Amino acid sequence: MANAFKKFAKSQLAIPLFALLLLIVFNLIRDVGFFSLTITTNNNGNAVFSGNIISILNGASELAILAIGMTLVTASSKGQDISVGASAAIAGSVFVRVLRENQITMPIILAAFLASCVVAIIFGAFNGTLVAVFKIQPMIASLILFSAGRSIAYWINGGATPTVESPLLSYIGSFIPGIPIPTPIIIVILFGALVSLLLRFTNLGLYTQAVGINEKSARLNGINAVFIKLLSFTVLGVCAAISGSIAVSRIGLINHETILLDIEMDAILAVAIGGNALNGGKFSLTGSVIGAFVIQALTITLYAMKIPSTSIKAYKALVIIAIVVIGSPIVRKYALWLRDKLFKKPAKAKQTDENGEFAL
Amino acid sequence: MSNTRGLFAGTQEKKRREPISNTNLLLTITVCIFIGMYALAMLIWGGGFLNPQQFFDIFNNNAFLIVISCGMTIVMIAGGIDISVGGITALVTMACVVYLDDHSGSVIGSVGFALGIGIAFGLIQGVLISYLEIQPFIITLAGMFFAKGMTTIVSAVPRTAIHEAFVALKQFRIVIPGIGSYGKAGNFIPARIESGVIVAIMIVLAIFAILKWTRFGRNLYAVGGNGQSALLLGINVKRTRFYSYLLCGLLSGIGGYVYLSHTGAGNASNATAAEMQAIASAIIGGTLLTGGVGNVIGTLFGLLSLKTISNIVIASGLREPYWQSITTGLMLCLFILLQSLILAIREKGSLQQLLSEWMKIKSKKNTEDLST
Known part of the structure; x- marks a missing residue:
């Protein structure tokens, strides 16, 4: 038991889970009923779950999806893509543009989503090419799209903030009749499962880590580092398309200035809180998704405190600074040193005892 | 041909010509492109570009950005990044306006206040980043969030300063003698610059001197170029990094005050995306985010190029705001590709090969000489 605990404390998930636990405990102390789950009937007459848990999980969907893609990019290219918010805005604009020009039916929604995916993949590949082929740091390379992206989104829809209305769209943004869980949560679960299965049953996960840890040795071992980096950026493009489409479906309109504003910063934070090194290498998708939930839980908690x-x-x-300071290796080392110094005597006494027994 | 080679080889034995450093090469490119661009704009669009006041207005409107970009350049040379500069600027403007108006503070006091805020941010961020070894992006991002949040806590509504002495400072203009334009009535209007511009230029020169001629400045390049070997050379890497963030925080505080002296208003949306513009100007000016390469003069010209491009965009009739960000993006793309190309050529391309071949010939000749 103690051994398992020690193993857990060393694992990557310790920090995000600890942060989440801290938030949960804090909320329970503040308000016992904070996490109560109730069933209510929404406007469309469906019985649905509601409560703070659902709003945290639901609100974090876009962030969680982007965090998955960002983790892969971080792991393979040792940097972060700061243009995901802009890419998501572009993808959302394409989504709206296709929907506006057609009668909204399910196949059309699918087609619109595919179109937004294609556009987002193109922009992802643009960033990826700059990073992988031209060896530009990811943050600099994505600075281009970061500064131009939202303007491109504006240009796609001819400068307006168009609205699209359809009950079909609200199935994606809120609830499918008969299912009490918001659809975005289901999408996150499906997408997360898909990506983790892909990484588990192919070599992609291993290759991504290898490229992130040491690109040169990965290349010498026959891994196509350029392709792996490019692939991670395209996956991030798909993530941006999914989250952009969800964000549009939620409110049924797109405002290129405010849609998913500052989400790139939150996505990078989610990756960092998830215990992933921001300079590449080993990664944990679970950690990043938990990191996204931590951020959203924090936001909801602060809203509940009437801030x-x-x-x-x-x-x-x-809170972020507190989390990263606690998680920093130097602080941990110091804490261990302090613990050893404070509780040195009993440990030492025990040791001599054992030695004595051994001698006997 | 052989004669010149022999001549060259002769001089090389005495004094070997050093190839131009990466820093200077990138700087030269930026300066040339800026001058070329401005000259082209003068030729094609004339009008406003011929008016010296428009040139000085680039400085007037962006003095704070020059100061901030200097800080960003220092941090980037040392291999880090600081996202919090725009947030600190906004916080300084708001805090100073509230201090001046509600607490009847003095101008000197408000300057001290601005510097204090900047130093406090730099101090905390520097300690966390360099001594606790937390990633700079996360810490300064949190710093930006904190500064922006604090700005709205200090005052949720935008404020305009009405403090008399401060308003006098704000409206103070320096007339440049001899340079100016002729108004519609044929009267001579001399060009004017704001006090903030003087501060900005002085800071650029001071930082240039620090980077070029002080031990601290050279340490910054060493730390950014290769932290490990800097450590082996006996440079205090942690302290150098710490000072770079401290200096950047201080410059952000100054930048905030310069911003305030330009607009006279405190607003949470002040200096939005200033950090990205600062990073962009530093990159265009030839600073590499990997660290170890860069120059503040380059950053200044990078900023001027960025602003000239947006002036050109407006002059050519594309008045919608989105064109500006698209051209900024395109220009960044161009410069980034150019830099990576040049550096790649220098690293393993023709230049190096040429040089080694040349040396081969020389060595062969030397052996011949020895054999005879």
């Missing part, structure tokens, strides 16, 4: 939405960032920053 105005504009100043929420300041408190968020304090």
